[in-house]
Amino acid sequence: MRTTVQDVARAAGVSVSTVSRALTGGSVSPATREAVVAVAHRLGYQPNRAARGLITGRTGNLGLIVPDLRNPFFADVAKGVTARARAVDCGVFISDTDEDPVAELEAIATLRHNTDGILLCSPRAKDAELLAAADPQNTVLLHRRVPGLSSVVADIVDGTRQAVQHLRALGHRRIAYVSGPEDSWATRQRLAGLATFDGDDLEILPIGSVAPTFDGGVLAGDLVLAAPATAVLAYNDLVAMGLLHRLAARGAVVPDRLSVVGYDDVSLAGMSHPPLTSVSVPKDRAGAIGLDLLLGRAGSMTAAQGAEVILPTTLVVRASSGEPPA
Amino acid sequence: MRTTVQDVARAAGVSVSTVSRALTGGSVSPATREAVVAVAHRLGYQPNRAARGLITGRTGNLGLIVPDLRNPFFADVAKGVTARARAVDCGVFISDTDEDPVAELEAIATLRHNTDGILLCSPRAKDAELLAAADPQNTVLLHRRVPGLSSVVADIVDGTRQAVQHLRALGHRRIAYVSGPEDSWATRQRLAGLATFDGDDLEILPIGSVAPTFDGGVLAGDLVLAAPATAVLAYNDLVAMGLLHRLAARGAVVPDRLSVVGYDDVSLAGMSHPPLTSVSVPKDRAGAIGLDLLLGRAGSMTAAQGAEVILPTTLVVRASSGEPPA
DNA sequence: ATGAAAGCGCTAACAG
DNA sequence: CTGTTAGCGCTTTCAT
Numbered sequence: 001m002r003t004t005v006q007d008v009a010r011a012a013g014v015s016v017s018t019v020s021r022a023l024t025g026g027s028v029s030p031a032t033r034e035a036v037v038a039v040a041h042r043l044g045y046q047p048n049r050a051a052r053g054l055i056t057g058r059t060g061n062l063g064l065i066v067p068d069l070r071n072p073f074f075a076d077v078a079k080g081v082t083a084r085a086r087a088v089d090c091g092v093f094i095s096d097t098d099e100d101p102v103a104e105l106e107a108i109a110t111l112r113h114n115t116d117g118i119l120l121c122s123p124r125a126k127d128a129e130l131l132a133a134a135d136p137q138n139t140v141l142l143h144r145r146v147p148g149l150s151s152v153v154a155d156i157v158d159g160t161r162q163a164v165q166h167l168r169a170l171g172h173r174r175i176a177y178v179s180g181p182e183d184s185w186a187t188r189q190r191l192a193g194l195a196t197f198d199g200d201d202l203e204i205l206p207i208g209s210v211a212p213t214f215d216g217g218v219l220a221g222d223l224v225l226a227a228p229a230t231a232v233l234a235y236n237d238l239v240a241m242g243l244l245h246r247l248a249a250r251g252a253v254v255p256d257r258l259s260v261v262g263y264d265d266v267s268l269a270g271m272s273h274p275p276l277t278s279v280s281v282p283k284d285r286a287g288a289i290g291l292d293l294l295l296g297r298a299g300s301m302t303a304a305q306g307a308e309v310i311l312p313t314t315l316v317v318r319a320s321s322g323e324p325p326a
Numbered sequence: 327m328r329t330t331v332q333d334v335a336r337a338a339g340v341s342v343s344t345v346s347r348a349l350t351g352g353s354v355s356p357a358t359r360e361a362v363v364a365v366a367h368r369l370g371y372q373p374n375r376a377a378r379g380l381i382t383g384r385t386g387n388l389g390l391i392v393p394d395l396r397n398p399f400f401a402d403v404a405k406g407v408t409a410r411a412r413a414v415d416c417g418v419f420i421s422d423t424d425e426d427p428v429a430e431l432e433a434i435a436t437l438r439h440n441t442d443g444i445l446l447c448s449p450r451a452k453d454a455e456l457l458a459a460a461d462p463q464n465t466v467l468l469h470r471r472v473p474g475l476s477s478v479v480a481d482i483v484d485g486t487r488q489a490v491q492h493l494r495a496l497g498h499r500r501i502a503y504v505s506g507p508e509d510s511w512a513t514r515q516r517l518a519g520l521a522t523f524d525g526d527d528l529e530i531l532p533i534g535s536v537a538p539t540f541d542g543g544v545l546a547g548d549l550v551l552a553a554p555a556t557a558v559l560a561y562n563d564l565v566a567m568g569l570l571h572r573l574a575a576r577g578a579v580v581p582d583r584l585s586v587v588g589y590d591d592v593s594l595a596g597m598s599h600p601p602l603t604s605v606s607v608p609k610d611r612a613g614a615i616g617l618d619l620l621l622g623r624a625g626s627m628t629a630a631q632g633a634e635v636i637l638p639t640t641l642v643v644r645a646s647s648g649e650p651p652a
Numbered sequence: 653a654t655g656a657a658a659g660c661g662c663t664a665a666c667a668g
Numbered sequence: 669c670t671g672t673t674a675g676c677g678c679t680t681t682c683a684t
Contacts, residue, residue, distance in 0.1 A: 002439065004677055015655045020679055029653060046439045050376035050385065051677035054660045059376065061419075069404050070593055075395045082395070082422040086429065091440065093387070094420040096408040103412065113328065113372045114417065214597050241597055248599055267396055271540050271567055273574055273599050330661055341671045346663055355669060377661035380676045 003043045012039040023047070049091075061091035062294055063111030063118045064287075067099045072266035073236070073283060074121055077142060080284025081119060084291045101125045108133045117294035117303060119287065123184055137304045140290040143281075144185045150303040152290045152311065154281035156186060159313030160193025163233055163261045163279050166315055168202055172231040172259065172324050176205045178220040178243070180212040180235035190235070190263070205229050210239060217242020224258070225250060230324035231259035237266045237278055244272055244320065255322035265316050274319035282311045329369045338365040349373065375417075387417035388620055389437030389444045390613075393425045398592035399562070399609060400447055403468060406610025407445055410617045427451045434459045443620035443629060445613065449510055463630045466616040469607075470511045476629040478616045478637065480607035482512060485639030486519025489559055489587045489605050492641055494528055498557040498585065498650050502531045504546040504569070506538040506561035516561070516589070531555050536565060543568020550584070551576060556650035557585035563592045563604055570598055570646065581648035591642050600645035608637045 009016045012035055022028045022036035039045075053059040064081050066074040078094065085092045093111060097103040101124045108130075111118050117138035122130060127146045134149060141151040167175055177194060180187050187209075194204050207223050210216035217239035224232050224243065234240035240262030247254055254260050254274055262269055265280035286309075292298035293307050301307040335342045338361055348354045348362035365371075379385040390407050392400040404420065411418045419437055423429040427450045434456075437444050443464035448456060453472045460475060467477040493501055503520060506513050513535075520530050533549050536542035543565035550558045550569065560566035566588030573580055580586050580600055588595060591606035612635075618624035619633050627633040 002677095005679095006677080016678080017656080017680075018654060021654085024679080026680090027653065032653080046435075048380075048677050049440050050379045051660090052679070053376045054374075054380060054662090054677080055679045057660080064420075069395065069401045069408070070398065072396065072398075072401075075398075075401050078395050078420070079422055082420060083424065086421070091419050092421075093417050094390075094404070094408060095412070095418075096405055098409065109372075110417075114375050245597065245599060268594065268597075271571065271594075273571060328661095331663090332661080342661090343663075343672080344670060347670085350663080352663095353669065358669080374661050377676090378663070380661080380678090381663045383676080 002048070003045045004048070005045075008036065008040050008043060008045050011043060012036050058116050059091075059114065060089070061093060061115045062291065063093040063095060063107070063115045064121075065095045065097060065104060065107045065111070065118065066121045067097055067104070067123060069094075069096045071238070072268055073264050076266065076283035077121060077287045080287030081291055083284070084288035088291075088295065088297065090291070090295065099124065101129070105129060105133045108139075112138070119290045119294065123181070123186060136306065138294060140293050140303050140307075142286055142290050143283075145308065146185075148306070150293060150305075150307045152286045152293065152309040154286065154311045154313050156189035156281070156313065157193040157196070159263070159279035159281065159315070160190050160233070161196050162313065162315040163263070164194065164197055164202075164204075166277070166317065167231045167233070167259060167261065167321065170231075170259065170321065170323050173202045174205060174229045174231075175202060176207050176224050176227050176229035176232040178207045178217070178224065178232060178234045178239055179209045180216075180239070182209050187235070207232075210235070212236050212239060214238050214242040214245070217244075218246045221246025221250065225252060229258070231261070231321070233261045234263060236264050237262035237269050237276060240276055240278070240320075241268060241272055244274075244276070248273075254320050257325060259321040259324070261321055269316070270318065272320070277318045277321040278316055280314045280316045282313075286311055328374070329371045330374070331371075334362065334366045334369060334371050337369060338362050384442050385417075385440065386415070387419060387441045388617065389419040389421060389433070389441045390447075391421045391423060391430060391433045391437070391444065392447045393423055393430070393449060395420075395422045397564070398594055399590050402592065402609035403447060403613045406613030407617055409610070410614035414617075414621065414623065416617070416621065425450065427455070431455060431459045434465075438464070445616045445620065449507070449512060462632065464620060466619050466629045466633075468612055468616050469609075471634065472511075474632070476619055476631075476633045478612045478619070478635040480612065480637045480639050482515035482607075482639065483519040483522075485589070485605040485607065485641070486516050486559070487522050488639065488641040489589070490520065490523055490528075490530075492603070492643065493557045493559070493585060493587065493647065496557075496585065496647065496649050499528045500531060500555045500557075501528060502533050502550050502553050502555035502558040504533045504543070504550065504558060504560045504565055505535045506542075506565070508535050513561070533558070536561070538562050538565060540564050540568040540571070543570075544572045547572025547576065551578060555584070557587070557647070559587045559589075561589060563588035563590045563595050563602060566602055566604070566646075567594060567598055570600075570602070574599075580646050583651060585647040585650070587647055595642070596644065598646070603644045603647040604642055606640045606642045608639075612637055
């Protein structure tokens, strides 16, 4: 059997309530506290979080819901969350919903009762579904905004603008854009960024929507080559990697024939050939801030008050972008 | 306040114990059960797992400890675990220890008290440390074997043999091997596989140990080019990707000048240029089986009995391996 | 500053 | 088959 407060109390010659106070910071005489702490340590006492949660109403755990851990973007988010959780001694339940919106809602329903809060990465579900399933008081949406819920997002509009400005500065005037899932928040933000350049001295060529995956990028490769563009901005890095792959297979040298810019700056971006220029979004920081919001540790802001945090994006220039062909 | 058994009992006009029985499968009259279930559903009742765990002694949760979620290998493992966990309605606490052996041991200490069992990916910590920190009764080691603990591993020795045989069949006679962390179980297994070929008609050229990362592979690239090898087997896919990158930069065409074979077959393997031939290890299946072991769902085997599962490996041939230069 | 006692929500005896 | 009762381990009144 595990050691309980009872054991510690007996060994220290005090009552259980004194042990509890000594360990959680109640008013106890310094001498008593020291003695209790020593005994607790000697016995290897670890409070039973479930029992504590039963009475305090707080579990000390929170839930993280992501569509796919294999996607490096969400791996980064999870990394940020777990790192911060470890620092504040908070448990993290993870739920990989395998891109299934139904599983997503189920996960919300399960976790909201067994945690102090939920960090939710949900690119697919509809706004109304989320609003119906989630408790605004202790849910923080990551990398998506839904009115009525707290959220931590990156400034996608500005990031998109930076990417285009970079290409324009290099001399590009016709830039293809490979879009992702229609009707998603992330897609709309990117389009809003592109709309900034309307009526300017450059042309944005929409190539259509593809799956936000490597295969989606491969598919887009041929479409891009058929367009009169000298550069292409991809929905995300995975799509950009697929593009790079297909362009290489078709003999189109990057960036000589075509410049390629990705989005998200996942860890793979530096490993591609050539290394990928990409808009960097603070994935791990978003996760950490979301956690702080949930735990009321983010200064004055809390999830309960409907916080909306926007983090800056920065363009990371690597070798996949250069001057257009002469 | 959340709805409790009390609420359900009152609304259904029965006692709390009847509600409990009706919902957990005790002996209740069909009519009563139906009524209770209906009321519970109508009230949106969700049992408080903490309270249940307090009395049953089982939390319904388990812990997964990995060194780095960003590493696609562990992302795959986590994916396998969470998928199976969802199927059996079991919560998963995740702990990313950031490659820090101390954090690893801390995570074990924390989780072993708050879960029904631990799935442990620990390539770095020493055998003795693990034995001291972990409870053999409900710990399953993933992708590593330590006498005294249950484990689920892949047949690395055989996988290594398959890789070398593939290269030999292509005509290679001098094969470089880029090793990973010295003194790790995975490294020893690979070396054991290579030792199989001693005194054969081919030569294995050890290139030394590098970090099991992309950068480690980049580093190894030049060393490999300086060796009289026509093929190289890398410690893992990340190293192989780094190798590919460096070889391309040095103008060495793969597989014309040099064949490259990776290990693990992570999702990136198909995205490299050229796509990487790699030894496939069942990462997600290992995770799922480990979970079953912990929950006593793996047929006759259980973690408590010290199960040792070995899963088969298969070579996946892609474009990075071919005949040696004439 | 400390102890006794009352529960948190649930399940498992124990009666009926 | 069902209701009553006693806790699981912990925190938190309420006394002292």
